Amino acid sequence: MELRHLRYFVTIAEEQNFRRAATMLHVSQSPLSRQMKDLEEEMGVALFAPEGRGIKLTAAGKAFAERARSILASVDTAVDEAKGIAEGRLGTVVIGFETGTTFMGAFLSLVAAFRRRTPRVGLQLVPMSSLEQWTALRQGTITFGYGAYAPSDDALGHLEMSHDRLGLLLSLEHRLARPKKIRLRDIESERVLLQPRQLYPRLHADIITAARTQGVTLHVTAEVLDLEALLALVVIGDAITFLTEKYWEPASQASLLWRPVEDLHIHLSEFVTWRAEDADAPVVRALIESAREVSPILQGAADRTRSSKAAQRKRRSTR
Structure with missing residues (x-):
């Protein structure tokens, strides 16, 4: 039994007429009738019974038609999913x-x-x-x-x-929120929080190197994995951190202030x-x-x- 046999059978079941079904399927009526006979012999049951100039489904035919429709729908869905995945529409x-x-x-x-x-x-x-x-x-x-x-x-x-300048993120109440200019030496006594070195190895190296070039040793007190936890510590004034300028708007909504550092020339x-x-x-x-x-x-x-x-x-x- 092949899928085409199921499609032929379902079309005949819906049309209840071999001639109309053959026209719809674009096949000759005689081969179509012969294939349905073969299907009945393979299954060992009668699927059709004559009725006037057409045919009707037997009880077995009705049950088989319901299952055949379900099988064909599943096959069509599987084909559509396979094509969708291949074409980047699904998956x-x-x-x-x-x-x-x-x-x-x-x-x-x-x-x-x-x-x-x-x-x-x-x-x-x-x-x-x-x-x-x-x-x-x-x-x-x-x-x-x-x-x-x-x-x-x-x-x-x-x-x-994107390509953005790195600067300082601090609480609105922090002492460095007031000066017009901030330099790396102004940060030397501050508690600095950074995200983990293993996640941002080059950033850590660039910040530390930039500070040392200016004769400044930064006091990095902790590396915080969770960004929300890091920002919370900055909000309460417990520490400062470095983030890019694009963080200005969301940071300002969280009681934070972004400031440029005059002698820190790092872009991310x-x-x-x-x-x-x-x-x-x-x-x-x-x-x-x-x-x-x-x-x-x-x-x-x-x-x-x-x-x-x-x-x-x-x-x-x-x-």
Whole structure:
């Protein structure tokens, strides 16, 4: 018994007429009748009984028709799901992201843009460091990564999403909230909290090196994994921390103040990462296109290009 036999049988059952069913199926009536006879012989039951110029289903035929419809619907669903996954319309995408990026930068915009493109694809967001993301990408356990570092591995593609200045985050009541300018030497006596070194190794090194260059030794009292816990300690004035300028608005809503440090010249970027060999896969391509759509850097470049072209047209029109 083949699937086409089920499809033929269901069509005949619905039409209750071999001639009309043959027309709908685009087959000859004689071979269709012969295949239904073969089906009945294979099953050992009569599925049809003559009725006037047509046929009707026997009790066995009615029961079989119900089951056949269910089987065909399941097969059609399975085929649609397989095609949807192959085309990037269905399935589940696992995105690794660094903690602290979910409510800053372009991460949420990226997820929202991807959701608009692929509304039926499931999303699973897994917190992990950039190093962990790269390993997971190579192993195929995640589809996409979002973090603070760009991979140097040619097997991984990446796109820079943001580039922001690092500054000081402190309580509105902190003594350093009042001076017009802050330098690294002003921070030397302060309790400094940072996120774990294993998550942001280059950031730790850059901050410590920048301070030492100015003859300053920072008093890093703790490394706090949970960003909310870190911010809570800063809010109550127990310590200060370093974050990028883009944190200004959400921080100000949480009784925090972002201030630039005059002699701290560190910028942080955020990157999306994927396995290079998967770049043409529909779901990965949708993620990359979503990233390009929301990247502040690429948007800024596009705005500058449009402005330049507009200026060129204006100059030509005034000649």
